[in-house]
Amino acid sequence: MRLKDKKVLIVGVSEGLGYALAYFLLKEGAEVIISARNSEKLERIKKNLEKFGKINYISEEIKDIDSASKLIKNAYTIFGGKIDGLYILIGGYIEDDIYNLKGLDEMINNHIKYPLYVISSALNYLNQGSTIVLISALRGIDKALPNQLSYSIAKAGIAKATEVIASELLDKGIRVVSIAPSWIYGNFEPERNWKSERKLGDVKAPPEDFARILVWLISDEAEWINGVVIPVDGGARLK
Numbered sequence: 001m002r003l004k005d006k007k008v009l010i011v012g013v014s015e016g017l018g019y020a021l022a023y024f025l026l027k028e029g030a031e032v033i034i035s036a037r038n039s040e041k042l043e044r045i046k047k048n049l050e051k052f053g054k055i056n057y058i059s060e061e062i063k064d065i066d067s068a069s070k071l072i073k074n075a076y077t078i079f080g081g082k083i084d085g086l087y088i089l090i091g092g093y094i095e096d097d098i099y100n101l102k103g104l105d106e107m108i109n110n111h112i113k114y115p116l117y118v119i120s121s122a123l124n125y126l127n128q129g130s131t132i133v134l135i136s137a138l139r140g141i142d143k144a145l146p147n148q149l150s151y152s153i154a155k156a157g158i159a160k161a162t163e164v165i166a167s168e169l170l171d172k173g174i175r176v177v178s179i180a181p182s183w184i185y186g187n188f189e190p191e192r193n194w195k196s197e198r199k200l201g202d203v204k205a206p207p208e209d210f211a212r213i214l215v216w217l218i219s220d221e222a223e224w225i226n227g228v229v230i231p232v233d234g235g236a237r238l239k
Contacts, residue, residue, distance in 0.1 A: 001029030002219045007079040009033045011062065011071065011118055012090035017135075019045050020188040020211035021087060026053035028215055030085070033075050037061040048190060062090060068117035076125045083125050085218040087133045088115040095147045103150040111154035112161065119165060119176075128173035131218040132165070134158050136180040136229050142237050155180075159229045166227030175226045177217050181210050182233035203236045 008025050010018055013034040022045065025032050031054045034042055039059035046057050056078055060071040076083055092110045094103030119132060126132070139148050140155025159178060166176035183204035186197075194208040213232050216222055231237060 002221070003215070004029035006030045006084040006218070007082045008085035008087070008218065009035065009072075009075045009083055010087045010089060011035050012088060013042065013045065014089065015041065015045070015187045016207040017184050017188075017210055018089050020207040021089070021214050022055060023049055023052065023188065023190055024208075024211050024215045026055060028219075029053065031055075031079065033058060033078060035060055035071055035075070062114045062118060065117045065121060068114070068121040072118070072121045072125055082127060083122065084127055084130045085133070086118070086122055086126065086130070087214065088118050089135055090114045091135060093151055096150050097147055098149060101150060107150040107154040108157075111151075112157045115158060116161065123169075123172070126172075126174055131175045131177065133214055133217055134162055134176070134178040136162070136178045138180050138182045138231060138233055138237060141180050141229055141231065162229055163227045175223070177222075177225055177227070178229040179210065179213055179217075179232045180229050182236045184210055198234070201235045201239060203233075205234060209234070
């Protein structure tokens with residue numbers, strides 16, 4: 001088990017990527033805390049996954065630096081004074097354009113401001129050698145679409161933040177990395193055959209395909225990867 005004894009916090013857990021990520025982390029031996037606003041969802045995920053390893057949850061809505069600090073401190077206490085991995089999956093998707101910027105505030109908040117609050121709050125609690133993992137998007141680093149203005153610029157912002165924060169944390173021995181998914185499609189179901197649901201080059205893929213890369217990024221095998229955004233799209237961008 002590649003992640004035995006590692007303590008990992010996932011912020012912004014959904015029933016897709018976050019659920020799948022928790023599952024694979026547990027299978028690799030990590031102890032996991034999942035966090036989101038909805039306590040009923042978190043309790044359901046915990047019950048479904050606790051047979052695979054040690055998992056807890058914290059129900060917390062990230063809306064400012066204070067709520068982010070509260071979450072980090074609670075997780076640090078539950079873990080017994082140790083955090084080795086921090087995933088920030090806070091997200092959402094809104095289509096808009098320059099004629100109607102209906103998604104601007106929410107996309108900037110979810111994809112840039114809230115993740116930065118969490119990272120800033122976590123700096124005094126992360127171990128040397130720990131890893132912060134963020135989620136950009138293919139639309140933030142590759143070809144943009146005309147109806148994804150606020151979403152794309154927010155995802156481009158977190159891609160650049162990955163590089164900048166990694167440079168700032170070199171002396172602390174903390175890595176910062178990100179993936180740029182294409183389209184994470186559908187909810188997660190433990191122990192299913194997800195590979196039958198996609199083929200190489202598909203624009204959309206089930207959450208398992210992205211979660212497994214995220215797990216690898218905090219393993220020792222990836223310890224020389226830092227300050228980069230990795231496209232994870234099965235080659236869809238090449239079409």
